[in-house]
Amino acid sequence: MGEAVEAWAAAGRRNLHGNVMQVVQMEGEGGVAGALHALGLHDHVVQMEGEGGVAGALHGALQAGALATTFTCSQGLLLMIPNMYKIAGGLLPCVMHVTARTLAADAVSMFCDHQDVMGVRQTGWVMLAAADAQEAQDLAIVSHLASLKARLPFLHFFDGILTSHEMRSVSVLEPEAYRHLLQDPEVAAAIAAHRACGLNPAHPHQRGGAQGADVFMQMREAANPYYLAAPGIVQATMDDVAAFTGRPLRLFGYYGHPQAERIVIAMGSATSVLQEAVDHLNAQGQRVGMVNVHLFRPWSPQHLLAELPASVTSIGVLDRTKEPGGQGEPLYLDVAASITEDMAGGGPMRRVVGGRYGLGGKAFTPAMAVAVFDNLAAQQPRNHFTVGITDDVTMTSLPVGPEINTLPAGTYECLFWGMGSDGTVGANKEAIKIIGEADEGTYVQASFNYDAHKSGGLTVSHLRFGPRSITSSYAIHRADYMGVHLAAYLTKFDCLSRLKSGGVLVVNAPWRSAEDVAAALPARLLRQLATLQPRLYVVDARRMADAVGLGGRINMAMQAAFFQTSGVLPLDKAIPLLKQATSKSYSRQGDKVVAQNHAAVDAALAAVVNIHIPAAWAAADAAGFTPQQQASLVGASDNTAAAAAEAAAASTPTALAAKAAAQRLGLGDFYSRLAEPMLALQADSLPVSAFQAGNIMPPGTTQLERRGTAVSVPAWDPASCSQCNACAFVCPHAAIRPVLATPEELAGGGGTAAAAFETLPLRGVGSRAAAGQELRYRMQVSPLDCTGCSLCSRVCPAGALSMVPLADAVQQQDTAWLFSKTLPSRAHLFDPVSTRGSQFQQPLLEFSGACEGCGETAYVKLLTQMFGERLVIANAVGCSSVWGGWEPSNPYTVTPQGQGPAWASSLLEDNAQFGFGIYTGLKQRRQAYIAVAQQLLDGAAAAVDETAAGKGFGSAALRAALQEWLQVADNGLLCHQAALQLQPLLQAEAAQPGAAASLAALAADAADMLEKPSCWLVGGDGWAYDIGFAGLDHVLAGSEDVNVLVLDNEAYSNTGGQQSKASPLGAVLSMAAGGKASSKKQLGLMMQAAYGDHLYVASVCLEADHKQVVRAFAEAEAHKGPSLIIAYAPCVMHGITDGMKCSAAEACTAVDTGYWPLYRKLKGRVAELLARENRFSVLARRSPGVSADLQARLQQEVEARQARLHLLAKEQTQQQQE
Ligand SMILES: Cc1ncc(C[n+]2csc(CCOP(=O)(O)OP(=O)(O)O)c2C)c(N)n1
């Protein structure tokens, strides 16, 4: 919401008062207080460093007599709690708009429930809940007006994602109406009163002082009249607004049978589902109703009771939140108390039960709503129930029947299965706008789901339209139209079960005939098609997109196919509208891109193939696979009969490969219990017993995904390869690795490997193993784990990698990959602190869900290669926590000995403190261990352990090893070697009969305590520069041995690319739509200047200088004190003209031109870099003058910074020489 306001400002849109908003970024509440005004009385949009800062600024602005508003949700809302109390305590009117979302608990989730707003219900803010986008508009207006009249702050909330991200036809109130409402004398007087209370030296007063026990309580109670008056003020304001909108609003909106016996009470988008269920049940002759709670605080029992039909005997309350251990959830408790008090006062006997639904975005459907009404009809309705899951542990769940159709008649439903970054979601947003705007009488609705893979993952778009208003806030179950934008999804997911019989099915595939389809799809799908008899169309959108130069962006071709085959609009009307919309949305990227998209539309229209479904498919072979597929499946695993049987039973080749991997890794239970259903989108039906409370994920589970999403994968040419390992170094997904084998191992590969396993004699270090054995070298890709970004082939200095279609490579290369996994590690032959040597170490971060070509992952992968066996990572929330740990995908894996990175994530704002806490905990435990070991060694065993009295402590060899370990216990690398010597001795002697208990105790903890942990605090620039900066600063100011890695992609990428203080001058980002006007914060320089030599600081760029980054990691790790490494991370948000495949070259230019400092000599000018990145070039196209000015300033800034860095480097060298 804030971004939208900022974008309006940048576009010059005027507010109600005729002013154009102006964006300013303030650092402190004092400055903001004078500047922040909202509701258009004055006109600034302010972005703070974090939500805690926003609340402080809001509070300050209000104290100054300004009108202010803000937007937030979830963790951000929690950060505001202290100031929310202050604002309410000061009776300061303002409005906060909240897209209600869940809070991080055992896991982080970005989806909807009311956990966040329920967490602030005690702060004294009035709380208004909107059920849908239309109500959100209407109640936003009510909130702003009523807040002034009531002299209380208002929190206006609606369901995050469900309502906030849904596209829906709404009736927008004209500015004239707003103006009229604002001119209401009562409102004008309230504004004047508020300003009169503002801090001003002309009429000074003091606010917010301290009080003692004698008066504090009375003062708190003195505010009661305001809360008592608020419900009446809100209702009156609702009536005023309704006079303009024609949509009446009530504090508690009753809907249903006038003589209802059973009613359900809820808030938010679920109420629209309840309405549909009410209509459905009343049409069957039942007598039911529902209450949509708009005013949640202050709670008004009178208004609730007044809304209920006298006939009501049974009430169900639905809460979208959970209060573990409570008597019930908040809404239930309020309703129950109101009804009980009413009954005590002589009101009718009514039974109230409550339950939970929809936590973390869990769907709430009409069938579930019916289940809640059915529960109320039971003799003994279940109380404290859940609905929407199967709770087979504490047995709370209500039984739910099959889904029912409660949609308005004439509604047409479309479901699109797209791949992240293929443009499907963007195209669908355009399509729904086109459909909605083409005919005034058409109502539209669209919502979008994404999986956790940043790119190449699944997107599902739900589009509905029809002649009546659509409020159904749940997924489409039976689509009239289905677009499958990646043919593999047909087999991977159960798409067809969501298609209506006789509906339209359009698939992006190279098929031309029914025979092609039959050869490509398993028999179970052919049978399903024969039963459903859809109108089947095929379009080879990928080929078309390639032909016009759009690569993987197949959206335009698929949109053209949609308009052509669905018949939703006459084609001669739809296509010009589509092209018009395309021109608008791609104009930012230049004429060439617009022309390419238009060409894709034309090509698709001419190439859609209609395929008749033969009735014979109904009897397709029950084994489930075509003969070709059976052959390829067997080849992909091994040649046993069991594998063949497995192949027949499994649903897809990748699923089969995943299952085999799970077995190999001992993750069979995790895979079948959780990962497999989750990856197949079947996890909604998993019962509670499938989960272990506390959420601990086993390592290495991304190996089970075998995603196979690359279009093309690298093919290795041994003849050209120089064995530099540069390709493996940059690969973001660890999908290409150097492999070493002896000729004997190759021969023992059973011929399976030999053919596909060409090798070279290993060059350089370690070419002969210790035993004098010859080693052979090979660069091996995992085709099913590669994302096809092609970075590896582009960085290869010898041109030894070329990209080839996945289909051509998969079978042979996957067999070779699986064989390579059976070879022993030879990592010890190489120095991990070298570019080449580091890549012979096992990457313990692999196959993450990061975007193709992501610049963040390779840094962390390198960390795991250098320190993985003793690595501990505290990860700030951001992209790196999403690609680093999204159930069931854990990309952090282990060595064959079971060691690997220990990873945990707390929040965005506290990662430095969290990591510091982990470090301190580990250090404290290890120091105690070291002290005991030292004591024992010093001959004090008797004092520590009476049973060991007089026996001495271990053998001389053990004591020598222990002594050696103690001497280096604080040095990560040396300690590793000493631990390798010590541990077996400890274990062996502790296992001897009669061994001292103290020795056994030392041996028992040895695995945990001998290695020196390498603690890294990892996160993005949003964390380090902004929201978590205070904590980071505190940790770096200390002397503890923690290492900080900032993955600096110069924006808040995970949330869509908002500007951070790391963003450069002139970049167009969200919250900087007019180009960022302030400079990048010089975090490294600041910290160095502040904390001097006790802090190790480096600025690195992995793509530009492999050696420097390896050295910086090693030096930081060895530094006895805090270290800070700021790492340049190219990101899809940079909009690199030719895509992320060019990100390595782009990063090199960034360094060469001095845009990104590595203490290197400058070459060229930054403009060279900027011209190729859309975040800069968009401004050059839109406002050339502004762009030129900002770019010139950026060049100057780069040069000045470089000069300072040179100076610093010089000073340091001089100091060292002295
Ligand atoms: C206190 C708080 N505010 C906002 C958010 C929402 N949020 C989640 S990730 C993220 C972006 C993090 O950006 P950055 O640290 O730069 O990492 P990146 O995603 O770019 O890797 C934001 C704003 C949050 N989780 N917590």
Ligand code: SF4
């Ligand atoms: S194409 Fe990309 S993901 Fe695949 S191996 Fe090369 S660098 Fe790795």
Ligand code: SF4
């Ligand atoms: S940092 Fe950028 S490229 Fe990497 S996962 Fe996030 S959005 Fe994608």
